[in-house]
Each structure stands twice: as C-alpha cells, then as structure tokens.
Amino acid sequence: MPTTIKVTANDISLYHVAAKQLGNAAQWWRIARLNDMDDPDLSAFTTPVSLILPATDASQDSGVPGVTA
Template sequence: MATTIKVTAADQTLYHVAAARLGDATQWWRIAQLNGMTDPDLSAFTSPVQLVLPTVDASLASGVPGVSS
C-alpha cells in the first residue's frame, strides 16, 4: 500500500520531504519520479498537493541515478 502525504510551498522542496520521510534528501528523485515531477522545488504549490511516497529502501545508494560527481 502506497503512502500519500499532502505538501505545500511551506514544505520547500522534495529534498526536505525526502529527508523527513525517507531519511535521505538525495532520494528526492524517487518521489519526483513516482509523481511525474522533474523539479524538486515546491514553491509554486499554492494549495496542498497530494504526493505518493516510495517505500524506504536503505539498500539504495544516495544520489541521483546516472549522475556522478
């Protein structure tokens, strides 16, 4: 069963949501991908928007897939 939450501009970014809900801010892309988003910025949300959250997966490496430092 998927977990859903409501976010607003006050949540600032998907980085913040991922840090709070997944324990790793760099996994913001998982939330974005699951919800058809490409931008982690939530400042445009003037009213609450429902997001589906992926399950916490400690086996995933931090970072965005395909991007290296």
C-alpha cells in the first residue's frame, strides 16, 4: 500500500518533502511524477493536499533520470 501524506504551502517545495520523506531532495521528481505534478513549488496549496510517496529506492540517489553530471 502506498504511503500518503498531506502537504501545504508550509512544506515549501517537493525538494523539502523529498529530503524529509525519501532522504534525498534530488528525488522530488519521483513524487511529482507519481502525483501528476511538474512544478516542485507548493506555495499555491492553501489547503492540505494529499500526495502519494514512492517507495524509497537507493538506486535513485543521483537525481533526475537520464541526467549526468
């Protein structure tokens, strides 16, 4: 069963949510993709919004897929 959390503008961004929930801010895109979002900014959320979190995946520690340093 997927984990669901509530977020508001106080959570600032998906970067912050990913850092707290997944242990890596660079994985914000995984939360966005799972929730049909394309912007990490949460400032427009005036009421709590439910987000589904992906499972922690240590193989995703390098950030956005297909992008290398």
